Amino acid sequence: MQGKRILYLMLGWFSLITGIIGIFLPLLPTTPLVLLAAWCFSKSSVRFHTWLIEHKFFGPIINDWQSSDGIPKKARNRAIIFMWAGMAISIFIVSRIWATIGLVFIGLCVTTYLLRLPLRSESKNIAEEKDEEA
The missing domain is CATH 1.10.287 (Helix Hairpins)
Known part of the structure; x- marks a missing residue:
């Protein structure tokens, strides 16, 4: 179970970093990568998931997606x-x-x-x- 958690954590950080790069490169989609990072963090780290949801720039993207x-x-x-x-x-x-x-x-x-x-x-x-x- 620990290996799965580490895999989700690594995928979450990779997605978030790639999403941040996507802010500056038009061919990388920022929003889907940030949403993927939030999902990965929800499976691996409460601390990082909370940090991302409460983030000044990325939090609203996630909250908009999660709200109905x-x-x-x-x-x-x-x-x-x-x-x-x-x-x-x-x-x-x-x-x-x-x-x-x-x-x-x-x-x-x-x-x-x-x-x-x-x-x-x-x-x-x-x-x-x-x-x-x-």
Whole structure:
């Protein structure tokens, strides 16, 4: 059981570090890697999981994902735009038909998934921010 815990811990740190690198490199997805790190830490270390959930930058990503309130419409739309922009650049650079077909298929699947997610109302975001300030 200890070996499994160490494996989850190593995978969690690898995912988090790769996600941080993804902030600066457009082809690495930050959010899924941070979510994977949170899951790995939940299986291996209460301390690191709590730290990640309470983190100033990464905590809101995890809390948004775990809540059933949905995601902000602005965030969803940005994710779709940047994803397609990155894939268009990749298609242009690679210029292979099999890569183009694969990227378009993946893009359509992810876009469909994002469009089906529930949206959180903007008024709720403002109310939550006011509660945090008080």
